[in-house]
Amino acid sequence: ASQEPDPVDTRAAKRHMGDVGVVVEHYNSRPEVGVVQRQDSPIIGLKNFNNWVKSVLITRYAHPALETSALSRGRARGKVLDMGCGKGGDITKWAKASVKELLAVDIAAVSVNQARNRWEGLRGPRFDATFAALDCYTEPLSKAFAPAKLAQPFDVVSMQFCMHYAFESLQKARCMLDNVSRYLRTGGVFIGTIPNSELLLEHLDAIPPDSRDISFGNSIYRITFESRDERPMFGQKYWFFLKDAVENVPEYIVRWDNFVQLAAEYGLHAIYKEEFHQVFSENQDHHEFKPLLVRMKVVDNDGASAMDEDQWEAANIYIAFAFEKR
Numbered sequence: 001a002s003q004e005p006d007p008v009d010t011r012a013a014k015r016h017m018g019d020v021g022v023v024v025e026h027y028n029s030r031p032e033v034g035v036v037q038r039q040d041s042p043i044i045g046l047k048n049f050n051n052w053v054k055s056v057l058i059t060r061y062a063h064p065a066l067e068t069s070a071l072s073r074g075r076a077r078g079k080v081l082d083m084g085c086g087k088g089g090d091i092t093k094w095a096k097a098s099v100k101e102l103l104a105v106d107i108a109a110v111s112v113n114q115a116r117n118r119w120e121g122l123r124g125p126r127f128d129a130t131f132a133a134l135d136c137y138t139e140p141l142s143k144a145f146a147p148a149k150l151a152q153p154f155d156v157v158s159m160q161f162c163m164h165y166a167f168e169s170l171q172k173a174r175c176m177l178d179n180v181s182r183y184l185r186t187g188g189v190f191i192g193t194i195p196n197s198e199l200l201l202e203h204l205d206a207i208p209p210d211s212r213d214i215s216f217g218n219s220i221y222r223i224t225f226e227s228r229d230e231r232p233m234f235g236q237k238y239w240f241f242l243k244d245a246v247e248n249v250p251e252y253i254v255r256w257d258n259f260v261q262l263a264a265e266y267g268l269h270a271i272y273k274e275e276f277h278q279v280f281s282e283n284q285d286h287h288e289f290k291p292l293l294v295r296m297k298v299v300d301n302d303g304a305s306a307m308d309e310d311q312w313e314a315a316n317i318y319i320a321f322a323f324e325k326r
């Protein structure tokens, strides 16, 4: 019998306290808008660009090489864990990458249901998928998935726009990394997207010392720091606002060196880190990713960007990364 909690029953969803409660409530209550209505978003260019960056990352890392011993044993390939899967925005990307199996988990039970619905609605060949609600930063994956589901290791673990919530405390970051690494095979990869701490802290440093307003941003996003002076390794808090997407949700700075050092304790070693602008310049002329820019409506047929300057600036708040398990 499966030990998985039934995410359809959102009444069973736990009440979460404090900042985690704010995050869960925020994501659970954001309506799922259809593809057509989505195109009306005032930041549709940025949303499409973020999706393009994730497509690049997923396409590049969906099938890390297997050691020859595993190949000769004929092991099946393409098992993925999407941690912080949200409403399943990447399900089509995993389908296109021809993965065999997906385990998807998120703390927001309503979003998990929407993710499952999205998977059920996939057209064409479908991969196996299992969905569960779990606070991945305080609880082990084994609480959400039956042992049989975890028996074969993952080839890829993906955390898109969600890992930074774990940097509230060292304990949460450790729990998250344990969940990432425990069932990831040697040679497997951990990919993700997180805010760019260097850029955020540079902006904080640039705020005049006598200013009472410790925020920065433009017409579509704003980052408001909790403190100018308190700069702990974990739990350095700010509130993030992104027009038509995120309503002043509490988030935490992820110091890259700190993250790399901690990840190494879990056998995870950085192999890629780039700002989103750099991801764009590296891949905009690629034979596969260039036409994808048009298909995903990041640029039009004439090559004109769907993002205005403010969206383009907001895009670079993020970095993409990949780690290899050794």
Ligand code: SAM
Pocket (backbone or CB within 6 Å): 023, 024, 027, 083, 084, 085, 086, 087, 088, 089, 090, 105, 106, 107, 108, 111, 134, 135, 136, 137, 138, 159, 160, 161, 162, 165
């Ligand atoms: N990865 C999805 C995507 O790219 O479309 C969703 C990204 S959304 C910006 C951030 C997600 O992180 C939300 O769905 C939220 O519920 C999830 N999240 C935050 N804290 C979490 C936790 N402790 N455990 C699991 N998921 C969490």
